[in-house]
Amino acid sequence: MFKMEMLVNKGGTKPLAHMILIGLMVLLFATASPAAADPYLGGIDLTTANGTYGTVTGDLWFDAYPGFDYAYTTPVFLNSTLPCDPDDVAWARLYVDVYIGHMENNYPLKVTTKFDGDGTGGSGYATLGTEIMDTTYTFPYNNGQGPIWINDHCNRVTSDFLIWYDVDDSISSSSVSTRVNVSTPDGTQPLDGRVKMITLVVAYNNQSCKVTHYWVNQGHDTDSYRTDDDGYPYTGNTTFNTSAVYSPGEANLTVLPLASFNGNYTFNNNQQLTWANPHQGSYFEWQSWNVTNLISSGINSYMTYNRNEDDNRPQYSGYFKLPLTLLTVEDESYIYDFSNNTLGRAGTGLLAYKFQTSSLPATVNNDPNNEFSVTEYSKIKYDDGQFQCNIAADDNYAAHRFVFNVSCSNVSNLDAINVTWNGKGLNDAGNGVTVYIWNYNTSAYEQLTTCNDAAEQTLTGEKTANLSNYINGDKLVTILAEQNSKTSREDDSKIYTDYVKLVLKQ
Structure with missing residues (x-):
């Protein structure tokens, strides 16, 4: 479990209702700036519109399963203990990422995600969805389609099947659990289908005498050596509307890449962010920084990201993928x-x-x-x-x-x-x-x-x-x-x- 210290629209306005979000999600992604996606492999840029922004009197927290396990005969679980009472949850979203087995080929998957929000286990698990991926992937560089939208809450980018569900209305206990099963559409064992990541992100209140602004910038962006080798070097970027913070205080930034090694990042004024390579999972990790001194009053914040291009370093990354970036800024007003x-x-x-x-x-x-x-x-x-x-x-x-x-x-x-x-x-x-x-x-x-x-x-x-x-x-x-x-x-x-x-x- 991971709490982002200082890690819902502006001034307390609520993120769009879930049904409105679902209805608009495909449009929001489809109209995202093409300049912010890898021109070779294709990707979906990270934006707040795809995730959420809000304010709470508590914080933004996440818990993650970082393994790389098969979930055909035995489900993969994430058991989480929230840092708050269930009534204090302001926003919560569950993310699941499953490995397809190839960047382009069609190896069909059926992913069933169940969520126990009342802490009872067993019959307490409710099915959030059963999503089927049954499509090839073609790279945009060769007039291919690029990102495939399965529906408004899951997509395929190269070899990853990314799925998410809003679960704040499903939480009635501080102890919750997620269970993921993976098979093929006909119920047989898939070619691969290992679960790369399960992540639960929760914004919560705790009635402290502070207000925290939080951003969940969501996408499914990628970077690779192929882009560089073909003469199209790529650096992704994402923006946070931190100008909404009246008096910026403590701030924390977290990235959650789907990669074997971490990437390179800058934040505001091209400030390079130093990093470690903690390897929480084979192809999933997270990294946090205190960026308090990099936030300026009345100015939006800007982060860039790309793969580590230095193949002489042991952390060299041929491929790099980023679906989530989290930012919190305490407001001292x-x-x-x-x-x-x-x-x-x-x-x-x-x-x-x-x-x-x-x-x-x-x-x-x-x-x-x-x-x-x-x-x-x-x-x-x-x-x-x-x-x-x-x-x-x-x-x-x-x-x-x-x-x-x-x-x-x-x-x-x-x-x-x-x-x-x-x-x-x-x-x-x-x-x-x-x-x-x-x-x-x-x-x-x-x-x-x-x-x-x-x-x-x-x-x-x-x-x-x-x-x-x-x-x-x-x-x-x-x-x-x-x-x-x-x-x-x-x-x-x-x-x-x-x-x-x-x-x-x-």
């Missing part, structure tokens, strides 16, 4: 939203209230005071198009009020209080929404940002001076979003909130 993947918890430390106020803005900081239900809280977790809508009574303004308990923060060290609200405000008498913050010193709301548009808007406002005025002695910050016009006999005041976030920058 304090981030709060209602997703449960940032600081605080909806309905306890983070509260939301609905309906209306009688003035614009309200003159008190406890109006409205009708708390959201559990279902209503779920609608404002992520910037995902699910709106909580409320309509004001006659002569009132539709409004939502948000109270954030920021007890994790050190008020004296803050540089700014930043608020983001996404939604819309509708009223034929005057569309739009205004967002306010309560000043505990003057006992009045102050405007942060406003719009008069009927369309969905993302509004952002910030305070950078006298910040203690906006955080009371109980470490509470109060935000109010109001529709700009009151309800009348002719027109209704309606407010729609999709997402709201508070960031205390330092």
Whole structure:
């Protein structure tokens, strides 16, 4: 088991729902930049869109089976103990890689993957899928097809059959197990079919006073001496949107290559990453680096990779393949939203209230005071198009009020209080929404940002001076979003909130 210290969309927005991901996965891979794939053998470049990005209050962790064993008569197992309670799993994906036996020939395989997410074993195993690979592979250099998509969650690149499943909804225990069987489509023993790799990657929360941004960049890219020998030297690359991190802290990078020997890597400004060759498996390994000093605020990060081309070294690699790269960056600012993947918890430390106020803005900081239900809280977790809508009574303004308990923060060290609200405000008498913050010193709301548009808007406002005025002695910050016009006999005041976030920058 391997925990990536500082190793879900931006600001707590959730990665796309699993069904949407499945529906888009083939398109995402098919439209990936061809310049980022080996022009000789073919490959699928590593991107965050193919994997995921998010935030958690815990970390990103993985466990791996690195063997190279046959799984025909006896299954190959990966038994894992998670570093968290099952309820704290934010995202989890299981990867299986099986060796076909040849880079081009068709040696059909049937791979059955079962997962025990409740720790009971035996009958607790549920079949995630039975995938069949029954196709040749042709190199792109000779007008061949290159990567073969079996379906939207498995593909063939040269001699590897890579499969993955999202399993966060299948985990109900901290002890989980994976079982893989390999045969041919007719159930007989395959020519090869050894299991190179089983890897479980989990992003989890643990309610520490920190937020960690994590990236899983996924692909199936390769590099070989053939490319170099034919005059097409190749270096792969992948990008992480680390500009989303407000105040970068500790950062860790991990690669998980499917190769007999490690490759060469650079990270940000072509900084060479030194490596060992740990040989966790015959054709699978992993390597991690602390890259804290290589992350810059407001700038995306960039990693390159290729095979070790020096055939005078004992670690010389004729072929090199990379399906996964993991990055975590701790954010030293304090981030709060209602997703449960940032600081605080909806309905306890983070509260939301609905309906209306009688003035614009309200003159008190406890109006409205009708708390959201559990279902209503779920609608404002992520910037995902699910709106909580409320309509004001006659002569009132539709409004939502948000109270954030920021007890994790050190008020004296803050540089700014930043608020983001996404939604819309509708009223034929005057569309739009205004967002306010309560000043505990003057006992009045102050405007942060406003719009008069009927369309969905993302509004952002910030305070950078006298910040203690906006955080009371109980470490509470109060935000109010109001529709700009009151309800009348002719027109209704309606407010729609999709997402709201508070960031205390330092």
